Amino acid sequence: MSNEAPRNAGNEATRVSDALCELVDSRVSAKQSSVVKEAVDAASTAYREQMVALKDEVLAAIKQMQDEQRAALASLKNQHAAAVADMTERWEAQEIALLTEVQLLRDELKVRHCNGLEKVNGKKKQDSPKPRSSLQNTRRSMKLRSPVRSRGRNRSPSRRRGSCSSRSRSWGSSPRNLPRNYVYPTYSSSRHFSESAASPNHDLARDPTYRH
Known part of the structure; x- marks a missing residue:
């Protein structure tokens, strides 16, 4: 395609020169027509040379552009690879750092879990009842048996109190056992009686509460 353009241009120049020669053949001499043909041939030759030079320049420019494109593509590939x-190196470093941190966290959680279990087990051991000795078991059995004995003991004072109260009722209700000349003591007389009884020189004749 590139070689056909100069060839077509040369053919066109030859055709134009032939047409001009035919046009002026009847009016000009052979010498003049040859001059015209030479001028046309020179013009067509110069045109062909220019087209060839232009073609070479275009091809050189295209080749340079291709080389530049190849160099740029290679540079881009190298940059992309870098x-x-x-x-990739950064991702691997970050991945290693994350895995290391996760492993450290796991170890820390494991240690905390073990410490927590030890504390819980220690607390359970502290809260659990200690084994009692034989003496403590004996005391406990005696304490368990003591309410049976205390019932009997509790009954006897109540009976005694009841008997005392019954006696006091009998004493208060039946003054027949008392002497006829007995006078019930008051607060002052009983106090005087206690004081006189406490003194070593106690004389029943001086006691106003007792009459013969």
Whole structure:
């Protein structure tokens, strides 16, 4: 395609020169027509040379552009590979750091769990009742048996109190056992009686509560 353009241009120049020669053939001489043909041939030759030079320049420019594109593509590939390697290295470093941190957290949680279990077990051991000795068991059995004995003991004072109260009722209700000349003591007389009884020189004749 590129070689056809100069060839077509040369053919077009030859055709134009032939047409001009035919046009002026009847009016100009052969010498003049040859001059015209030479001028047309020179013009077509210069045009062909220009087209060839332009073609070479275009091809050189295209080749340079292709080379530049290849170099740029290679540079981009290298940059991409370097970026990917850098990113991969960073990701691996971050992954290793995260895994290390997770492992440390797991170890810490495991240690805390073990410490918590030890504390709970220790507290359970402290709260659990200690084994009692034989002496403590004997005392406990005696304490369990003591209410049976205390019932009997509790009954006897009540009976005694009841007997005392019954006696007091009998004493108060039946003054027949008392002497006829007995006078019931008052607060002052009983106090005087206690004081006189406490003194060593006690004389029943001086006691106003007793009469013959």
